[in-house]
Amino acid sequence: MGSTSSCCASTSPKLRSSARSRPEDSQEEPEKICEEPSYSLQHISDRENGEELNLESNPSDHPRANTLFLSKSQTDIQDKRKRLYVNHHHGTSRKRYSSCSTIYLDDNTVSQPNLKFTIKCVSLAIYYHIKNRDPDGQSLLDIFDEKLHPLSKCEVPEDYDKQNPEQRHICRFIRTLFSSAQLTAECAIVTLVYLERLLTYAEIDMCPGNWKRIVLGAILLASKVWDDQAVWNVDYCQILKDITVEDMNELEREFLELLQFNINVPSSIYAKYYFDLRLLAEANNLTNPTEALSRERALKLEAMSRLYEEYKNLSKTSPQRSVSVDNLTMTRWVPAILS
Structure with missing residues (x-):
């Protein structure tokens, strides 16, 4: 001893x-x-810093990492900013700026984004993903190849993976799915998060031959995770008439496996994508219509803010309890109609 x-x-x-x-x-x-031999043990702080550095390379998991779509659009944004600068100094800019006496606001907020405007921004981000993709990167996986898994019975052209789609075509495809499935604007932002997470985890790029099925898989997953009343796979088969339920199930399963079942979207990630989409829209002169802040509109915003604060305080003070069906008592919120 x-x-x-x-x-x-x-x-x-x-x-x-x-x-x-x-x-x-x-x-x-x-x-x-x-x-005695010397042993060098790695400190726990070193391991945490290493994991943090790995996370910073993935914008869908780290709030301080730059989003992929904003990075890929920088080249085109610089040229458009020059044109906007010239138009502004020549008096051709249509953007209205706030002053001390007048404040211009739109109806697009981080908690309640505008659906039409958000879909346009997400389609623009997808457009830059396709346009500025890595020519030497891996583009196609079989599950996303539209030639192997067509979305319609129409024959896919031979150059289906060569011609880049226009931004309006991407917007029309997303708007059709969101309108038919009655999805929200928040779901569109989560769709973009899942899309970039897939590109990072699977190390692939979006191209003309796979963008539709990648977007469809991201929307399918986001609608089930985000919305309380999830859309069934068979509902998408009614929107896309020529696709089968088996194909939708396989697409969802493969998408989840490529995401490593990481479907968590923190509020910091959601907010980062929301504000980066606004930066992308502003750089491309894609603005939401603004209105002058009137007294009635100011009272409406104040009422919405007060309702949110009351709901937040109530959720902190009253923990949720499980109840049986025999004695079901739930707090029902009556929506406030502000006119």
């Missing part, structure tokens, strides 16, 4: 420092320390 304790004392960092501080053991202890 004595030899064991002395061995432990020679290898313990704390006991080594205390041994060096005692003058009476200064002649014998250094020789024992030199004879």
Whole structure:
């Protein structure tokens, strides 16, 4: 037991420092320390920093990482900013700016985005993904290849993976799905998060031959995760008449596996994508119609803010409890009609 304790004392960092501080053991202890092998253990903070650096390369998981669509649009945005600068100084800009007496606001907020405007922004982000894709990167997986899994009975052209779609075609495809399935604007932002997460995890790019099925898979997953009343796969088969339920099930299963079943979207990630979409829209002169802030509109915004604060305070003070069907008592919120 004595030899064991002395061995432990020679290898313990704390006991080594205390041994060096005692003058009476200064002649014998250094020789024992030199004879023992040194072990370098990684500190837990080093491991956390390493994981944080890995997360920073993935914008769909880290709030400080730049979104992929905003990075891929920088080249085109710089040219458009130059044209906007010239138009502004020549008096051709239609954008209205707020002043001390008049404030212009739109109806697009982070908690309640405008559906039409958000779909346009998401389609523009997808357009830049396709246009500025890596020519040497991996583009097609079989599950997303429209040639192998067509969305309609119409024959796919031979150059289906060569011609880039226009932004309005992408917007029409997304708007059709959202309108038919009655999805919300928040679901469109979550769709973009899942899309970029897929591109990062699977290390693929969007191209003319796979963008429709990638977008369809992201919308299918986002509608089930975000909305309380999820859309069934068979409902999408009624929207896209020529696709089968088996194909939709396989698309959803493969999409989840490529995402490594990571479907969590924190509020910080959601907010980052929302504001980056607004930056993208502003750079492309895609603005939501604004109106001057009137007294009635200011009171409406104040009422909405007060209702949100009351709901937040109530959720903190009253924890949710499970109830049986026999004694079902639930708090019902009456929607406020503000006119």
